[in-house]
Amino acid sequence: MNQTINLQKLGKRINTARTKQNISIKSLASMIGIEAGSLANIEAGCVAPSTELLFSIADALDVPIDYLLADSLKNRKAAIDYMINDTFVSLPPPQRKRLADMAKALLDIMNREPEDE
Numbered sequence: 001m002n003q004t005i006n007l008q009k010l011g012k013r014i015n016t017a018r019t020k021q022n023i024s025i026k027s028l029a030s031m032i033g034i035e036a037g038s039l040a041n042i043e044a045g046c047v048a049p050s051t052e053l054l055f056s057i058a059d060a061l062d063v064p065i066d067y068l069l070a071d072s073l074k075n076r077k078a079a080i081d082y083m084i085n086d087t088f089v090s091l092p093p094p095q096r097k098r099l100a101d102m103a104k105a106l107l108d109i110m111n112r113e114p115e116d117e
Contacts, residue, residue, distance in 0.1 A: 007045040007046070010069065012043075028057070042057075
């Protein structure tokens with residue numbers, strides 16, 4: 001199976017995860033042992049990181065590697081689950097409770113037996 005990684009989308013996901021955590025490009029580069037310019041090239045989608053470097057980036061950003069590669073995966077379920085969970089847990093508690101209540105209400109509606117028309 002020959003599958004290629006979408007470097008632009010990979011770079012965008014790295015950039016999004018990094019900026020969401022308020023980590024500078026210089027800091028992340030230092031954490032993973034490369035130059036900031038090299039990381040900038042990865043984020044721009046110009047350079048493919050090695051497998052080892054990709055694992056280092058995922059570990060440093062505390063995200064699953066499949067999240068970073070989600071746009072290149074045929075089965076994106078795990079990455080989507082992570083994104084949903086990450087969004088949910090990052091909400092302030094009142095918004096999180098409201099969203100959970102809405103989801104429960106929707107599930108209740110979906111699980112009702114259809115009424116006779």
